[in-house]
Amino acid sequence: MTGARYTPAGVYQPDFWTVGSHDFKYHHRVGSSNTTINTAWVANLGVWVPVQLDVYCTVYEWWWVNGTLTTAHNVDFGLYNEDFTKIQTLGATAGATTASVLVNTSTWANLVVAPGNYYMAFSDSSTRNLICSADALGIYASSGCFEQSSVGTLPATATPVLYNRAFLPLFGMHMMTVVP
Amino acid sequence: MYTPRNVAVADPIMMGTYAKNALGPLIKGGNLGAPTSAALIANRAYYVPFYTSTGYSLARWWWQNGATVGTDYIQGGIYDENFNLFRASPRTLSAGTVNQLQFSTPGIHGTNITSGGDVTDGTVYTTASVTLKAGVLYCMSVENSAASAAVVSSIDSATGGYPTFTSRSTTQYNTTAERVSIWSAVPTADFTGTLRINFGATQTGCVWSLNAFYHVDTATTDGIVQNAVGTGTSVTPLATLAAYGSSNNVGHAAFGINANATGAPTSAATKELSDNGIATPVQALQTTMAHNDTTMDETITSVAWGACAVELKSLGTGAVYVPRMRGWLAFHGSGTTATIFRRGGVDATQANVFIQTSATGLPAIATPVSSTTGLGAVTNHGFTRSTSP
Numbered sequence: 001m002t003g004a005r006y007t008p009a010g011v012y013q014p015d016f017w018t019v020g021s022h023d024f025k026y027h028h029r030v031g032s033s034n035t036t037i038n039t040a041w042v043a044n045l046g047v048w049v050p051v052q053l054d055v056y057c058t059v060y061e062w063w064w065v066n067g068t069l070t071t072a073h074n075v076d077f078g079l080y081n082e083d084f085t086k087i088q089t090l091g092a093t094a095g096a097t098t099a100s101v102l103v104n105t106s107t108w109a110n111l112v113v114a115p116g117n118y119y120m121a122f123s124d125s126s127t128r129n130l131i132c133s134a135d136a137l138g139i140y141a142s143s144g145c146f147e148q149s150s151v152g153t154l155p156a157t158a159t160p161v162l163y164n165r166a167f168l169p170l171f172g173m174h175m176m177t178v179v180p
Numbered sequence: 181m182y183t184p185r186n187v188a189v190a191d192p193i194m195m196g197t198y199a200k201n202a203l204g205p206l207i208k209g210g211n212l213g214a215p216t217s218a219a220l221i222a223n224r225a226y227y228v229p230f231y232t233s234t235g236y237s238l239a240r241w242w243w244q245n246g247a248t249v250g251t252d253y254i255q256g257g258i259y260d261e262n263f264n265l266f267r268a269s270p271r272t273l274s275a276g277t278v279n280q281l282q283f284s285t286p287g288i289h290g291t292n293i294t295s296g297g298d299v300t301d302g303t304v305y306t307t308a309s310v311t312l313k314a315g316v317l318y319c320m321s322v323e324n325s326a327a328s329a330a331v332v333s334s335i336d337s338a339t340g341g342y343p344t345f346t347s348r349s350t351t352q353y354n355t356t357a358e359r360v361s362i363w364s365a366v367p368t369a370d371f372t373g374t375l376r377i378n379f380g381a382t383q384t385g386c387v388w389s390l391n392a393f394y395h396v397d398t399a400t401t402d403g404i405v406q407n408a409v410g411t412g413t414s415v416t417p418l419a420t421l422a423a424y425g426s427s428n429n430v431g432h433a434a435f436g437i438n439a440n441a442t443g444a445p446t447s448a449a450t451k452e453l454s455d456n457g458i459a460t461p462v463q464a465l466q467t468t469m470a471h472n473d474t475t476m477d478e479t480i481t482s483v484a485w486g487a488c489a490v491e492l493k494s495l496g497t498g499a500v501y502v503p504r505m506r507g508w509l510a511f512h513g514s515g516t517t518a519t520i521f522r523r524g525g526v527d528a529t530q531a532n533v534f535i536q537t538s539a540t541g542l543p544a545i546a547t548p549v550s551s552t553t554g555l556g557a558v559t560n561h562g563f564t565r566s567t568s569p
Contacts, residue, residue: 024208030198030560032214050193082193115189135214138244138279138521142560144194146569161569162281 018063019051020172021120022133026051030143031135035170038067039132046123046151047169048080048160050144057175058112062090062105064122064171067129070097074125076154077105077171082117084146084158092125092153100131104174113175122171125152132167140168191232194242196562197509202230203531203558207523210530215521215560217246217279220513225541226557227259227508227534227548236502236565240283241269243511243561246519249274249282253448254518255541256284256561257510258502263546264313265291266507267500268394270471271451271541274518283564285497288430289394290453290469291544293318297387297458297465305377305386311545312343312371317393317403317492320345320363321434321454322377323465324386328352329359333380339373349407353436353486358463360436360486364402387465389454392544393432395500397493405429405491408476412485416446418477419489426472428494433476435466438484442466446477453540499565508534511559512542521560528556 019026022035027049062077078089088111096103124130145168146160191201198204198215207213241256250273257268270287294308305324312318322332329352335345343365350361377388396403410419417435424431435443440457443466450470457464466478476489513520533556534548551557 024204025200028192028194028196028199028204029208030196030204030214032208032211052189052192054189117190117193136216136279136521138281139214139560141281142194142196142198142242142244142521142562144192144564144566164280 018172018174021049021168021170028143031133031139033133033135035131035133037132037134038129039167040127041124041130043127044123044125044150044152046121046148046154048119048121048146048158050117051120052117053113053115055115056112058110059173059175060110061108061174062171063102063174064169065102065131066096066099067131068099069129070099071126071128072097073128074152076123078121078154079111079113080119080121080158084160086156089154120173121154122169123151123154131170134167137164137166140165190234191236193566194562194564195236196560197228197558198560201232202228202509206531207527212523212527215523217519217521218524219516219519222515223537223539225510225512225536225538226559227510227546228558229532230509231506232502232504234504237499238267238502238563239499239565239567240285241563242281242283243559244521245274245276245278245280245282246521247278248517248519249276249278251517252513252515255512257542259508259510259546260505261507263508263548265542265544268542286395286500287428287497288396288492288494290432291392291542292453292540293390293392293544295389295454295456297456299385299458299460301382301384303379303382305388307375307388307390309372309374310390312367314367314369317396317398318365319391319393319432321389321465321467322361322386323358323436323463324383325358325461325463326383328356330379330381330383332361332363332377334378335363335375336378337373337375341369341371342373343367343371346402348404348490349409349488351409351411351486351488353411354438354484358436358438358486360434360488362434362488362490364404366398366402385458385461385463387456387458387463389465389467391453391467393492395495397495403493405493407488407490410487413482415480415482416477417480417485417487418475419487421474421476421489421491423474424472424491426494428496429472430492430494431470431473431476431489432492433468433487433489435478436486437464437480438462440464441481443478443480446479451540509562510542511561512538522557524557528558531558533558
């Protein structure tokens with residue numbers, strides 16, 4: 001087939017220092033709405049967002065963005081393999097309650113990750129407002145997102161379903177690159 | 181310390197038209213917005229450029245249904261950059277949850293390559309030039325007439341390197357004055373040229389149809405599992421197959437009729453692949469395909485008819501391999517009722533989307549034209565290595 005003549009990209013493709021749930025390079029977002037929309041969360045809803053990492057890196061913290069109000073809540077973050085088995089999760093952790101700020105985790109253990117395809121996972125125990133995007137239902141599923149209910153603490157092995165929401169929280173991970 | 185990329189990272193789990201492997205960068209860079217629900221244009225095929233950077237295990241096809249599902253049939257496919265069909269999903273009825281993804285596992289896809297007819301008395305009838313691809317199943321259906329319509333003696337070509345065709349099903353009808361037959365071949369190498377349908381005695385006319393079938397297990401008897409024939413004079417030509425070896429298998433039928441008239445499938449689940457006839461003497465041939473359907477029939481105006489049907493063995497619903505390649509993600513919708521998420525208009529034009537009208541689904545070799553404003557669309561569809569959910 002003629003297509004076999006395709007020449008792959010060069011090897012110099014450094015990853016950046018953060019990968020977000022709406023990142024186009026690492027997540028292939030289909031939607032287009034602004035990631036500034038104050039949205040009431042669904043208690044204990046977990047989301048899995050696919051990401052591709054091109055290089056070895058160390059994930060050293062996670063971040064999310066509180067919406068309005070100061071409701072108390074627990075958050076959990078994690079990195080999963082493509083078969084939805086857990087690599088590492090934070091564990092349910094009290095989240096900052098300050099309204100309308102970006103918050104970083106402080107208790108995540110550094111995790112070295114090889115290049116590959118993973119899911120970033122996030123859950124929140126409350127119905128507090130979080131900053132999200134708001135694209136049509138189905139758009140996020142076509143980006144490869146999945147969801148699971150009743151996972152205030154992210155599970156060892158997720159059994160999610162197709163993402164069925166018209167919003168997606170703005171969250172991600174900070175990382176540094178290391179020699180493998 | 182930065183470490184350069186040193187391994188091949190698999191492409192996205194949802195490989196699609198809006199991924200970075202396709203038009204995502206263009207659409208995002210232009211801030212053109214997300215796809216929205218809209219109706220399709222009937223029998224319109226869309227071709228969106230894409231690439232895979234490594235081999236990919238295609239477990240399912242997917243598309244995002246819009247606000248209305250049902251009625252129409254959807255098909256996804258992959259073409260190489262020269263518009264040769266590489267993979268195609270089975271023709272699938274739009275169904276499921278509105279505004280949500282629908283999936284289809286790999287299955288058999290059939291499409292017409294050429295059809296024609298000749299009113300001349302003769303022993304050899306020649307098709308238009310065709311290109312046949314190695315490994316693909318081709319079924320040549322033939323309808324011929326004479327005082328005692330003869331069996332096809334062989335199918336060959338004046339051009340060397342033609343594939344070997346084998347008779348799979350045949351019956352005389354209209355007493356003995358007409359015959360309908362199905363022959364099969366699986367080329368071991370690509371072939372381009374005209375094909376000759378040969379008889380041992382002079383025939384008074386001949387109609388033919390060559391169809392291609394993808395995703396067929398051709399290891400034994402070209403993938404032909406069984407055959408059945410039927411004759412009659414009713415409005416429903418029929419060949420009844422035995423129970424299929426697998427629900428993934430497909431029936432393929434050829435209906436010869438003693439009239440220069442058309443036929444019609446008896447249900448929307450049956451796809452008509454070709455329908456053509458000649459006037460002197462009057463005779464016509466229709467070919468169809470249907471998944472796991474033992475009652476291979478169609479509807480005509482009452483006249484003498486003969487029917488042949490064969491069961492084609494599917495390779496199953498397991499994942500298929502897509503190599504590293506550059507090509508086209510194709511999409512086809514049969515009607516205007518079902519909707520799908522897409523971006524149209526100028527977005528498709530600037531995105532190098534090609535379009536083609538094709539009544540029988542995705543063609544074996546696409547001959548598309550560049551989309552113009554209002555006619556093209558970047559449909560939200562693709563394939564995935566995820567087997568569930």
